Amino acid sequence: MSKRIETTDLNVYYGNFRAVEDVTITIEPRSVTAFIGPSGCGKSTFLRTLNRMHEVIPGAYVEGEVLLDGENLYGPGVDPVRVRRQVGMVFQRPNPFPTMSIKENVLAGIRLNNRRMPKADQDDLVERSLRGANLWEEVKNRLDLPGSGLSGGQQQRLCIARAIAMEPQVLLMDEPCSALDPISTLAIEDLMSELKEQYTIVIVTHNMQQAARVSDVTAFFNIAGTGSPGKLIEVGPTDKIFSAPDVQATEDYISGRFG
Amino acid sequence: MATIVHAAETLTAGRLPRATVPVSLVGSVLLGYALAILFTGGANIGLAVALAYLLFLLVMEIATRVVEGPRQASDRRATNLVVGAFVLALLPLGSLVWEVLSKGIPRFDVPFFSQSMRNVVGAGGGAIHAVWGTVYVTGMATLISVPIGLLTAIYLAEYGVRNRLSKAITFFVDVMTGVPSIVAGLFAYALMGLLLGPGSRSGFAGSIALSVLMIPVVVRSSEELLKLVPNELREAAYALGVPKWLTIVKVVLPTAVSGLVSGVILAIARVIGETAPLLIAAGFTASMNNNLFENPMMTLPVFVYDSYAHPGTDVQAYWDRAWAGALTLILIVMILNLAGRLIARRFAPKTR
Numbered sequence: 254m255s256k257r258i259e260t261t262d263l264n265v266y267y268g269n270f271r272a273v274e275d276v277t278i279t280i281e282p283r284s285v286t287a288f289i290g291p292s293g294c295g296k297s298t299f300l301r302t303l304n305r306m307h308e309v310i311p312g313a314y315v316e317g318e319v320l321l322d323g324e325n326l327y328g329p330g331v332d333p334v335r336v337r338r339q340v341g342m343v344f345q346r347p348n349p350f351p352t353m354s355i356k357e358n359v360l361a362g363i364r365l366n367n368r369r370m371p372k373a374d375q376d377d378l379v380e381r382s383l384r385g386a387n388l389w390e391e392v393k394n395r396l397d398l399p400g401s402g403l404s405g406g407q408q409q410r411l412c413i414a415r416a417i418a419m420e421p422q423v424l425l426m427d428e429p430c431s432a433l434d435p436i437s438t439l440a441i442e443d444l445m446s447e448l449k450e451q452y453t454i455v456i457v458t459h460n461m462q463q464a465a466r467v468s469d470v471t472a473f474f475n476i477a478g479t480g481s482p483g484k485l486i487e488v489g490p491t492d493k494i495f496s497a498p499d500v501q502a503t504e505d506y507i508s509g510r511f512g
Numbered sequence: 513m514a515t516i517v518h519a520a521e522t523l524t525a526g527r528l529p530r531a532t533v534p535v536s537l538v539g540s541v542l543l544g545y546a547l548a549i550l551f552t553g554g555a556n557i558g559l560a561v562a563l564a565y566l567l568f569l570l571v572m573e574i575a576t577r578v579v580e581g582p583r584q585a586s587d588r589r590a591t592n593l594v595v596g597a598f599v600l601a602l603l604p605l606g607s608l609v610w611e612v613l614s615k616g617i618p619r620f621d622v623p624f625f626s627q628s629m630r631n632v633v634g635a636g637g638g639a640i641h642a643v644w645g646t647v648y649v650t651g652m653a654t655l656i657s658v659p660i661g662l663l664t665a666i667y668l669a670e671y672g673v674r675n676r677l678s679k680a681i682t683f684f685v686d687v688m689t690g691v692p693s694i695v696a697g698l699f700a701y702a703l704m705g706l707l708l709g710p711g712s713r714s715g716f717a718g719s720i721a722l723s724v725l726m727i728p729v730v731v732r733s734s735e736e737l738l739k740l741v742p743n744e745l746r747e748a749a750y751a752l753g754v755p756k757w758l759t760i761v762k763v764v765l766p767t768a769v770s771g772l773v774s775g776v777i778l779a780i781a782r783v784i785g786e787t788a789p790l791l792i793a794a795g796f797t798a799s800m801n802n803n804l805f806e807n808p809m810m811t812l813p814v815f816v817y818d819s820y821a822h823p824g825t826d827v828q829a830y831w832d833r834a835w836a837g838a839l840t841l842i843l844i845v846m847i848l849n850l851a852g853r854l855i856a857r858r859f860a861p862k863t864r
């Protein structure tokens with residue numbers, strides 16, 4: 254149920270602009286890997302290459318390999334749609350479908366793909382996913398109301414519920430807590446610790462404490478200056494990165510002596 | 513050390529009493545009327561209104577500037593100018609509605625909607641053949657234009673973003689928007705002449721002519737609407753492993769549907785009153801014709817034109833029918849707009 258991701262010398266481009274340069278990293282299954290680094294260093298960009306979401310931007314392309322349990326996501330004949338069914342994603346900004354109710358939003362992955370599922374199983378899945386995202390208690394009485402009527406933080410948890418309802422192998426989360434209060438954040442963090450029993454989880458965060466709390470492995474990305482590509486500076490067990498990193502820049506960034 | 517110098521230390525400013533606007537409005541109207549009589553010796557309404565408006569602008573400007581200050585004065589000036597322009601723009605519409613109503617009502621009766629003009633010379637008769645003709649011809653035109661227009665818009669907005677083909681299509685659609693309606697009519701007439709033999713006129717030919725006019729409108733409005741759908745929704749669907757076409761059908765279109773419907777209705781309203789192309793392509797007849805593909809078919813605009821341009825001996829009867837036809841046409845457009853609004857509201861994304 255959980256797969257390993259390996260990238261080798263991955264370069265990511267927006268047209269002529271190289272946003273990320275030569276990233277080689279291994280992301281272990283059944284663990285939480287955190288990406289940290291200054292704004293604009295390419296964390297989101299790199300994350301989006303892991304489920305082939307990068308290429309939906311016109312002119313954007315990728316050079317190099319991303320292996321999912323040894324299978325190259327960018328190999329010939331690979332269908333990005335199939336990739337995305339295995340590698341789920343939660344975005345930086347909550348994006349529930351405005352035409353759908355809360356329940357329909359959770360079931361979106363199934364309904365939009367025209368998959369059939371008995372009514373009882375659907376209700377079951379909705380409850381399980383919403384509980385998983387710590388939203389069930391708040392919305393159980395209004396499952397048929399529009400998802401866009403929720404607060405920002407609730408919408409984000411709805412999006413998490415929508416992603417885990419697909420039961421992906423890997424879950425990518427791009428700053429999932431940046432719009433959440435401390436209580437929901439804690440709930441999401443607990444959720445991550447739970448989910449990592451089954452899934453591979455990658456999270457981008459600007460919150461050092463969060464990275465320290467939830468992640469097993471931390472990867473630090475940095476950028477030399479505007480216009481130059483982002484690079485993976487250092488990756489290692491979170492304890493080590495936060496206590497005795499090998500690279501000075503990592504230490505500066507983590508201790509707040511940056512720039 | 514730079515310090516900010518405040519113009520005035522108080523937070524309050526003078527306010528004009530609420531009655532100022534109505535009082536100065538009435539005063540300006542009376543004074544403008546008096547001045548108009550003084551200048552021209554008679555009651556010239558247009559001049560009186562213009563003078564009253566200018567006086568009102570002047571009075572409000574001075575009063576506001578003195579009591580409330582220059583910023584509020586410019587605010588009022590802008591407000592008054594905008595309201596003035598709005599009223600000026602509404603005048604022709606009001607006059608048109610009044611004219612059509614007063615002249616159309618006399619023949620807006622049951623026979624008008626139950627009889628055709630078959631064997632009618634002079635008074636009596638009706639326009640049922642033209643009403644149905646308009647429904648058939650525009651309905652068929654909509655059936656042709658909406659799929660073509662919508663699919664083109666989907667291609668432009670979703671698949672061919674910024675590629676050569678979509679640039680070319682956009683260019684030709686723009687050219688099509690500018691095609692004079694008479695040319696569309698001639699095109700349809702010539703096309704049907706080629707297909708079915710020279711000189712053939714039918715409701716379907718009229719539909720083709722209207723489609724030529726309608727398609728670019730549908731393409732343009734739909735494309736704009738599809739582009740308004742936030743990319744985040746598409747990405748959300750892709751991230752769930754939904755293929756592109758399903759994303760378009762199940763996420764993009766439902767999100768935009770209310771606007772798409774309004775766009776289509778506007779496009780129908782735009783072509784339903786076309787006269788020249790229908791005159792050529794669909795021709796005219798005095799009898800009911802339920803077959804779109806054979807024989808000429810009467811439509812409301814052509815009916816109005818024909819009644820007005822070729823009255824028989826009883827001129828007034830023909831002209832009354834023309835006005836009643838015009839009234840019917842306006843009503844149909846109005847009903848379409850209302851229906852469009854209702855549908856749009858029904859489908860609009862809900863937040864509560």
Ligand SMILES: Nc1ncnc2c1ncn2[C@@H]1O[C@H](COP(=O)(O)OP(=O)(O)OP(=O)(O)O)[C@@H](O)[C@H]1O
Nearest residue numbers: 267270272291292293294295296297298299310483
């Ligand atoms: N759609 C795009 N087209 C072109 N360039 C882009 C696009 N999205 C991002 N970039 C560029 O790629 C670089 C990396 O952006 P990215 O969004 O990955 O940064 P990030 O590390 O996620 O930053 P943040 O922490 O602020 O979210 C930036 O220089 C950005 O300007």
Ligand SMILES: [Mg+2]
Nearest residue numbers: 296297345427
């Ligand atoms: Mg980002």
